[in-house]
Amino acid sequence: MKQEVVDVRLQRFRYLLSDQGYQNELIDSVIEVTRDRIVAIKKKVEALAPIIGLPEMDDLATAYGRCNNRSRGWETEEVDPELLQGEQEKVMYERLVAAERKTKENARRYDYAAMIKNLAALRTVVDSFFDRVLVMVEEDRIRANRLSLLRRYVLLFNQLANLSLLSGLLVRESQQSQEGL
Numbered sequence: 001m002k003q004e005v006v007d008v009r010l011q012r013f014r015y016l017l018s019d020q021g022y023q024n025e026l027i028d029s030v031i032e033v034t035r036d037r038i039v040a041i042k043k044k045v046e047a048l049a050p051i052i053g054l055p056e057m058d059d060l061a062t063a064y065g066r067c068n069n070r071s072r073g074w075e076t077e078e079v080d081p082e083l084l085q086g087e088q089e090k091v092m093y094e095r096l097v098a099a100e101r102k103t104k105e106n107a108r109r110y111d112y113a114a115m116i117k118n119l120a121a122l123r124t125v126v127d128s129f130f131d132r133v134l135v136m137v138e139e140d141r142i143r144a145n146r147l148s149l150l151r152r153y154v155l156l157f158n159q160l161a162n163l164s165l166l167s168g169l170l171v172r173e174s175q176q177s178q179e180g181l
Contacts, residue, residue: 010035013041014028017042017045023049025165025166025168026045026048026049027045028162030048030160032161033158039110040107043110047116048116051116059120059123060116060160060163061163061167062126063122063157064153067151067153067154070135070147071151074150077148077151077152077155078148079093079152080141080145083145088128089129091128092125092129095125099122099156102118103115103159103160104159115159116160119156119160122153
C-alpha cells in the first residue's frame with residue numbers, strides 16, 4: 001500500500017514538473033535514482049535543466065556512458081586498492097574516493113549545481129583511464145577490480161540521475177544546436 005501511495009505521489013509530481021516545462025526524460029532520469037525525496041527531485045531537475053546541451057552535460061554524459069557501457073551487468077563494487085596497477089588506475093581510484101565524499105556532502109546540502117561541477121570534472125580522469133588502461137585483461141582479479149572501479153563510478157553518477165535515460169534528449173539538443181549554427 002505504501003509503495004502505491006509513493007507511486008501516485010511521484011506521478012503527480014512528475015506531471016507538475018512536466019507542466020512547468022521540464023523535459024520528461026530529465027524528470028524520469030532523476031526520479032529513477034531519487035524516488036521518494038520530492039525536494040531532492042525538484043532541486044536536481046532545476047540544476048540539470050539549464051545545462052542540457054552545454055559542455056558540462058556532455059562531460060557528465062560521456063564519463064558516465066564510458067563507465068556504464070564497459071561495466072554493464074557487473075554488480076560488484078568493491079575495489080581492492082592493492083590490485084590497482086599503474087599511475088592512471090590509482091589516480092582514477094583516488095579521484096573516485098574524493099568525489100564520493102564531495103558528492104555525499106553536496107547531496108546533504110541539496111547543492112546539486114556543485115555536484116554537477118564535481119561529477120563533470122571527472123571526465124578527464126575517466127578519458128585518461130580508458131586511454132591508458134586495458135580493462136578486460138586476462139587476469140581475473142585485475143579485470144574484476146577494474147570493472148568494480150567503473151561500477152563505482154556509475155553508482156556515483158547515479159547519485160545525481162540515471163544519465164542513460166537522457167540519451168534521446170541529449171541527441172535532440174545536439175541536433176538543435178547544430179541546426180542553429
